Amino acid sequence: MGELQAGKSPFKTESNYDNNLKIWSGGERRTLFSTDLSIGEIIFRQMERHPKLIAQISVTEETVLTWEELHMNAKRVAIYMRKLGLEQGDFVGIIGRLTTHLTAVAYACFFNGTPYHALHTEYDESTIERLFGISRPRLIFCDGDDFEKVQAATEDLQIQIITMRNHPEGSLRIQDILRIPVGQNFQPVRLKDGTDQTLAILSSSGTSGNPKAVTISNSQQIIASFVPLSSSDILYNPNTLDWASGITMTVNAGVFSTTSIIEDSGFNPGALCSLIKKYKISFVFLSSSQLAMLANCPEFESADLSSLRFLTYGGSNCSLDVQKQVRRRLCRDCLNFSYTLTELNGPGCMNFNFDEKPNSVGRPVRGIKVKIIDKQGVAQGPNNLGEICIYNGQNWSGYYKNPGETKKMQDSKNWFHTGDLGYMDEDGYLFIIDRLKDMLKYQTIMYYPSEIENVIAEMPNVVEACVFGIWDPVNGDEAAASVVKKPGTQLEAQEVVDHVKKRITTKFKQLNGGALIVDRIVQSGNRKTNRAATKAEFIKIMKKNTL
CATH class of the missing domain: 3.40.50.980 (Rossmann fold)
Incomplete structure (x- = not known):
């Protein structure tokens, strides 16, 4: 497949801005089915409509249903x-x-x-x-x-x-x-x-x-009514039913009678390249970590990706270099970041216009409102940094049997407080800077690890990096990094430290806590980078190396 930079996305999202309330909206929710129908009733009827179409192919168990x-x-x-x-x-x-x-x-x-x-x-x-x-x-x-x-x-x-x-x-x-x-x-x-x-x-x-x-309701918000899926689409999703994308893809496969390509083994980016060509897969949903693995596997450079209409990713930050590396191989603008919370019951924002707004997580989808608040809870206008809050107009039953944590997540006016730091630009596109809870403090200066991670990601032999703070009694949080290198390449920890020092002149943002080359970044069960566990592993290895 030839590499093409042209080919704009035909899919658009609205972004209506209320200057008085300082709230962005994706417009009214589009309902495809009677609003009283449960997800189970909708899927049941849709299954009856298309009995002979292929629903699922397991490439590992070699079954077709x-x-x-x-x-x-x-x-x-x-x-x-x-x-x-x-x-x-x-x-x-x-x-x-x-x-x-x-x-x-x-x-x-x-x-x-x-x-x-x-x-x-x-x-x-x-x-x-x-x-x-x-x-x-x-x-x-x-x-x-x-x-x-x-x-x-x-x-x-x-x-x-x-x-x-x-x-x-x-x-x-x-x-x-x-x-x-x-x-x-x-x-x-x-x-x-x-x-x-x-x-x-x-x-x-x-x-x-x-x-x-986290409770998920029968709300039709989980149905991707803003994406033109049909029974001719072939979906690939490596994420299991415990992940938000896992249930979303399972629901939408039933609602739109698509064909799902599944496998019960670990994610293999090279194998995915072959599957896309073999089955003419049109919709792929990956975690940000899986996208980085795909971009850096040897098979990716020659893969036939022409069937893809949507290559969607999410779950955590992804370096802009990785995103550009993937976009370069796509013949159309179909690289989409999906920004959401498990608690939302569906996507919050999606970027259908990567070429126009690279590194943005997009505009609110239909039925979603977004605001940015400062430390005092006051809503901010365009290009002002603050906590991202999202409203979906749906009932949420909260964290099961945990009302205390539920109140921390959703306020009395039903806005979800994401804990993410970001801003909306003048065109209504959302940009995420970092997790508020990930903020580090060197002496009296606050900084965020994602900035350093992005600098490390510039290195040609780097696949993924995780930055965290190592406590020093004088300086406070000294930045340190665990880094995964590309297979078959050479990369030393000191090279990472030197690169950051060269690119970042301020002392407090350098890797004062050191760097470590690791085989993998520790992830949570939901495939998001687990900074706390990665940090613990870093400390354990460093202590062992000093003995």
Whole structure:
């Protein structure tokens, strides 16, 4: 595929600005379905409309399901749940990779109005015990790989566990459930609490503390009505059901009858390049870290990416150099940053115009309002820095059984306080500077690690960097960095320190705490950079090296 710089995005977002209130709006929400319908009812009817279309292809398990087959499997799982007596007030636990039948489990929960609570497979036993101790699911679906860990973590709850693959001897297998007969009269339930009822519980990123149980409602805000998806689209999403993009892609695949390409192994950027060509994938959703991996893999330079209509990424900051490196290989302006919170139930802002506004996270999508507030809570006008706050006009049930943290996130007027520092420009595009909580202080001077990370990202042999503060009794937070180098290249820690010193003249923003070349940046279960854990690993290695 030839490299083209032309080709503007045909997709636009509005940005209406109220100068009196200093609030930006994406305009009225567009509804595609009757507003009283639940997500489960919408997907159920859509599955009936396109029975013979391909719903899902698993490239690792080599399975292909039509919408008719997936519909039938979801109904079988839903019937099993009903036979167990699960009701709308109960929860189903999920800890699973993207295996063939995981989507059927999610849709079954939607059909029954029984929300699932999804946790990442990398969570340790104590985290699983704590989070499932909050929702107390009556049934758990997990991979056999994690069976013993899940069983030990939920021992006191006496929960039925069903395995999705690599089944331990004697376990109840998903295949056993998929033999259940389905009658002619099966229908999705009507929700007792309407679209305010909880659809699922996800976990917050846990980058600044323990993960919290985030409720997601049946609001149609989760439906991507602002993106022209259709049954001809082929989607690829490597993120599991515990991630916001995982549930969003699963919901929208059902709503728009698209084909999903899934794999249950770890993300492989070189393999993705091949999949895009083979299946003519049109929509890809990656984390920022995965985008950096894609940009720096050898296969990317010659990959055929001509089928892509959307290459969307999000979850954390991504260096502008990586974004430009990816955009250079695309024949149209389809590199989109999706900025959101798990708590929002859908995207907050999207940038459909990278060429026009590089490094912006975009304008508010329909149904979203944004304001920037200073330390006193006063709304700011264009180009003024402050905390980003978002309003979606939807009911949010908060962090499950955690009203204290809920009040910290959403104020009395239902604005979400993101904890992100940024500004809106004069055209209504949002730019993020850093996490407020990530702010460092050298002596009496405050600074943000993202500025140093961006400078490190300029180095040609760098894939990813994480900067954090190492405490010094005299200076306070001395910046230090863990850096991942490109495979097959040479990079020394001192080279990173010297590059930052050359590019940044102020002493307090230099890597006074040192640098370390590492194999990976530690991430939370939701694939966001975990500064606290990365810092802890840095300190541990440095101490070991000095012994």
